[in-house]
Amino acid sequence: MLEQIAEQVPLFFGYYNVVFILQAAGRTLGMTFVGCSVGFVFGFLIAVLRQSSLPILFLPRLLGIAYVETFRRIPFLVILYIVLFVIEPLMPGTSLFGIATVSVCLLSTAFLSEIIRSGLESVPLPQIEGAKALNMTGLQSLFMVILPQSWKVILPPAAAFVVMFIKDTSLASQLGVIEMTFAGEMLVNRGFSPVLGFGAVLVCYFAMSWPLSRLAIRLEKRLEAS
Amino acid sequence: MDYTFQFSVVFRELPYLLGGALVTLQIAFITFWCGAFIGVFGAVAKVYGGRISRRVASSYVTLFTNTPALVQIYLLYYALPDAGILLGSMTAVLIGLTLNAGAYLTEILRAGVISVRRSEIDAATALGMSLMQIVVNVMLPHIARTIYAPLSNFFIWLVLGSSMAAIFGVEELTGRAINISTANLRTIETFLVVAVIYVVLTVLASASLALVGRVAFRVRARVF
Amino acid sequence: MKHLEIRGLFSSYGSTRVLRDVSLDADKGEVVSLIGPSGSGKSTLLRVLIGLTPPTAGEVTIAGEKVDYRNRRSVKAVRDRMSIVFQQYNLFQNMTVLRNVTVAPIKIKKRPRAEAEKNAMSLLKRVGMAEKKDAYPDELSGGQQQRVAIARALATNPDILLLDEVTSALDPERVNEVLDTIRALTSEGITMLIASHEMAFVREVSTRIAMMDEGRIVECGSPSRVFDSPTKERTRDFVSKILKH
Ligand SMILES: Nc1ncnc2c1ncn2[C@@H]1O[C@H](COP(=O)(O)OP(=O)(O)OP(=O)(O)O)[C@@H](O)[C@H]1O
Ligand SMILES: [Mg+2]
Numbered sequence: 001m002l003e004q005i006a007e008q009v010p011l012f013f014g015y016y017n018v019v020f021i022l023q024a025a026g027r028t029l030g031m032t033f034v035g036c037s038v039g040f041v042f043g044f045l046i047a048v049l050r051q052s053s054l055p056i057l058f059l060p061r062l063l064g065i066a067y068v069e070t071f072r073r074i075p076f077l078v079i080l081y082i083v084l085f086v087i088e089p090l091m092p093g094t095s096l097f098g099i100a101t102v103s104v105c106l107l108s109t110a111f112l113s114e115i116i117r118s119g120l121e122s123v124p125l126p127q128i129e130g131a132k133a134l135n136m137t138g139l140q141s142l143f144m145v146i147l148p149q150s151w152k153v154i155l156p157p158a159a160a161f162v163v164m165f166i167k168d169t170s171l172a173s174q175l176g177v178i179e180m181t182f183a184g185e186m187l188v189n190r191g192f193s194p195v196l197g198f199g200a201v202l203v204c205y206f207a208m209s210w211p212l213s214r215l216a217i218r219l220e221k222r223l224e225a226s
Numbered sequence: 227m228d229y230t231f232q233f234s235v236v237f238r239e240l241p242y243l244l245g246g247a248l249v250t251l252q253i254a255f256i257t258f259w260c261g262a263f264i265g266v267f268g269a270v271a272k273v274y275g276g277r278i279s280r281r282v283a284s285s286y287v288t289l290f291t292n293t294p295a296l297v298q299i300y301l302l303y304y305a306l307p308d309a310g311i312l313l314g315s316m317t318a319v320l321i322g323l324t325l326n327a328g329a330y331l332t333e334i335l336r337a338g339v340i341s342v343r344r345s346e347i348d349a350a351t352a353l354g355m356s357l358m359q360i361v362v363n364v365m366l367p368h369i370a371r372t373i374y375a376p377l378s379n380f381f382i383w384l385v386l387g388s389s390m391a392a393i394f395g396v397e398e399l400t401g402r403a404i405n406i407s408t409a410n411l412r413t414i415e416t417f418l419v420v421a422v423i424y425v426v427l428t429v430l431a432s433a434s435l436a437l438v439g440r441v442a443f444r445v446r447a448r449v450f
Numbered sequence: 451m452k453h454l455e456i457r458g459l460f461s462s463y464g465s466t467r468v469l470r471d472v473s474l475d476a477d478k479g480e481v482v483s484l485i486g487p488s489g490s491g492k493s494t495l496l497r498v499l500i501g502l503t504p505p506t507a508g509e510v511t512i513a514g515e516k517v518d519y520r521n522r523r524s525v526k527a528v529r530d531r532m533s534i535v536f537q538q539y540n541l542f543q544n545m546t547v548l549r550n551v552t553v554a555p556i557k558i559k560k561r562p563r564a565e566a567e568k569n570a571m572s573l574l575k576r577v578g579m580a581e582k583k584d585a586y587p588d589e590l591s592g593g594q595q596q597r598v599a600i601a602r603a604l605a606t607n608p609d610i611l612l613l614d615e616v617t618s619a620l621d622p623e624r625v626n627e628v629l630d631t632i633r634a635l636t637s638e639g640i641t642m643l644i645a646s647h648e649m650a651f652v653r654e655v656s657t658r659i660a661m662m663d664e665g666r667i668v669e670c671g672s673p674s675r676v677f678d679s680p681t682k683e684r685t686r687d688f689v690s691k692i693l694k695h
Pocket of ligand 1: 463466468486487488489490491492493494495615
C-alpha cells in the first residue's frame with residue numbers, strides 16, 4: 001500500500017490536480033465567506049429584534065425566535081436537501097453552488113444570531129438604563145453604548161463558529177458542489193489512493209481552520225484577561 | 227407553479243422514520259459516552275499531564291477540531307481497507323464521530339477542571355476535608371455546574387451531526403428519509419417531516435437534559 | 451405652584467408592591483432627601499420618576515405639567531429636564547470621561563460639539579475631574595467615577611436632579627469628595643431628590659427630609675423636626691438606630 005502511494009505522489013501533485021484542489025478550496029472558502037457575512041447581517045437583525053420591546057414588533061420578534069430555534073435544530077444535510085428540492089423547481093438553472101450557499105446562509109443566520117444575542121445581553125443593565133435616562137433612543141443606545149461594549153464578547157465565539165462552518169460546508173459535497181471534500185472524492189474515483197486524496201483535503205481544511213481557531217482562542221484569552 | 231403537497235404518503239411511513247430517529251439517538255448516545263471516556267483522559271492529560279502527554283492531547287484536539295468529521299470518516303472508510311482493515315459503514319461512522327466527540331469533550335471537560343479555583347480547594351483542606359471529600363463535595367459540583375450546559379449543547383450537536391451517517395448508507399433518520407423519498411418521489415414533504423422530527427427530538431432532548439440538570443446539579447439551563 | 455408634585459404613586463415588581471401611595475412635593479431649588487431602611491423603596495421612587503420603572507397608579511406633575519409615563523413623548527420630555535446619578539457607577543465603559551459628559555448634549559440635545567465640550571470641561575473642572583478627561587471609566591476610582599457621573603447628569607442642564615445613594619458603593623475616604631461636590635450644587639436652584647444613608651450630610655444640605663418605610667412615606671418635614679423630634683414611632687426607631695453608630 002505504501003509503495004502504491006509513493007508511486008502516485010508525483011502524479012497526484014501534478015499541475016492540474018493542484019489547480020483543481022485550489023479551485024475547490026476557493027469554493028469552500030466562498031461558501032463560508034458569503035454564508036457567514038450574510039448570516040452576520042441577518043443574525044444581527046434578528047438579535048436586535050429580539051432585544052427590542054416595541055409592541056408593533058411582537059410578530060416579527062416571534063418569527064425571529066421561531067426561525068433561530070428551528071434552524072439550529074435541523075441537521076445541515078437535511079437543510080441542504082430541502083433547499084435543493086425547493087429551489088430547483090422554483091428557479092431551475094440555479095447552480096448547485098448557489099443552492100449550497102443559500103443553505104449555509106440559512107443556517108449561519110440562526111447560529112450567529114444566538115452568538116450576537118448573548119453578546120448584546122452581556123452588557124450590564126445599568127449601562128442601558130444610563131442611556132435611557134439620558135433620553136437616548138433604543139437605536140442610539142444600541143450603536144453608542146451596547147455594540148461598542150459587546151463586540152469583544154461576540155468575536156471569539158463568532159470566530160470559532162466560522163471554523164465550524166468551514167467544516168460543515170463539506171456536506172455540500174452531497175449535492176455535487178465541487179468543494180474540497182467532493183474534489184477529494186473525485187480524485188479518489190480517478191484512481192488515486194484514498195490516503196492521498198482525502199489526506200490532501202484534510203490538510204487543506206486544517207490550513208484554513210487552524211489560523212482561525214488560534215485567533216478565536218487568542219481573542220477568548222484576551223477577553224478573560226480584561 | 228402549482229405544486230400540491232402530499233404529506234399522506236410520508237405519514238404512512240412515520241413508524242419507519244421514528245425507528246430511524248431511535249437509531250439517530252443511539253448513535254448520539256454511543257458516541258457521546260465513548261467520546262466522554264476519551265475526553266476525561268484528554269482533559270486530565272491537558273491539565274495535569276507531563277510535557278509529552280500534554281502535547282499528545284492537544285495535538286489530538288487540534289487535529290480533530292480543525293478538520294471535517296465527514297472527511298475523517300471517508301479516510302477511515304476508504305483508506306483503511308487498503309491497509310487490510312475493513313470497517314462496516316456503521317462502525318466507521320461510530321469511530322469517526324467518537325474521535326470527534328472525544329476532541330470536543332476534552333476541551334469542555336478541561337474548562338470544567340480548570341474552573342475549580344485553587345482557593346476553594348485550600349479552604350476545603352483548611353476545613354479538614356480529605357481528598358475524597360474535596361473531590362466529591364467541592365470539585366465535582368463545581369465542574370458539573372460549569373460543563374453541564376456545554377455538554378447538553380454538544381449532545382444536541384451529536385444528534386444533528388449523526389445525520390452524516392446517511393452518506394455511508396446507515397439507516398438512521400436522514401438515511402431513512404433518503405430511502406423513502408427515492409421510493410415515493412415526495413422529497414420536499416419527506417424532508418420537511420424529517421426536519422420537524424429533528425426539531426422535536428432535540429427540543430425533547432434539551433428539555434429533559436435541562437430538567438436533569440436542575441434536579442441533579444441545580445444548574446439553571448435554558449431550553450431555548 | 452410646586453415644581454415637583456407626586457400624588458398617590460404606586461408601583462410594583464411583579465406581585466411585590468414596592469411603592470404604596472407615595473405623595474411628596476418640592477419647590478423649585480428645594481433639596482428633599484429620602485431616608486429609610488434598605489428595601490423601603492427609595493431607589494424605586496427615583497426610578498419611577500425618571501421613567502425606568504412604570505408606576506401602576508398615581509400622578510406626577512412637573513412645573514404644572516402632568517406626566518404620562520405610558521407615553522414616550524411625555525417620558526422624553528421628563529428626561530429632558532431631569533437627570534439621575536445611580537448607586538453603581540454607570541458611566542459608559544466604552545467612552546472617555548469627556549465623551550461620557552458630552553454624548554447627551556451633542557447626540558440628544560443637538561448642541562454644537564465645541565459648545566458642549568466647553569461646557570463639559572467647566573463641569574469637569576467643578577467636580578475636580580478636568581485632568582482625567584481622556585481617561586476611561588475603568589481607569590478611575592469609584593469616587594472619581596461618581597464625580598464624572600454627576601458632571602454627566604448636569605451636562606443636560608436639568609432643573610431636577612435625582613441622586614440615588616451615590617456614595618454607598620464608595621470606600622469611606624472617597625465619600626467626602628463626592629459629598630463636597632453635591633454640597634456645592636445645592637445652592638444653584640436645581641431641585642434635588644437625594645436618597646442617602648449619610649445622615650449627617652442629609653441633615654446639613656436638605657430643606658426637607660422624607661422618611662420611607664415599606665413603600666410609604668411615613669413622615670416628612672424639616673431636618674430638625676425629623677431628626678430631633680420625630681412624631682412617628684418608626685422614624686424615631688430608625689433615626690436613633692442610625693445615629694448611634
Ligand atoms: N428588579 C427588581 N425585581 C424585583 N424586586 C425588586 C427589584 N428591585 C427592587 N425590588 C424590591 O423592591 C423593594 C424596594 O427596593 P428599592 O431598591 O427601591 O429599595 P431602597 O430603599 O432603594 O433600598 P436600598 O437602601 O437598599 O437601596 C425591595 O423590597 C426590593 O426587594
Ligand atoms: Mg436603593
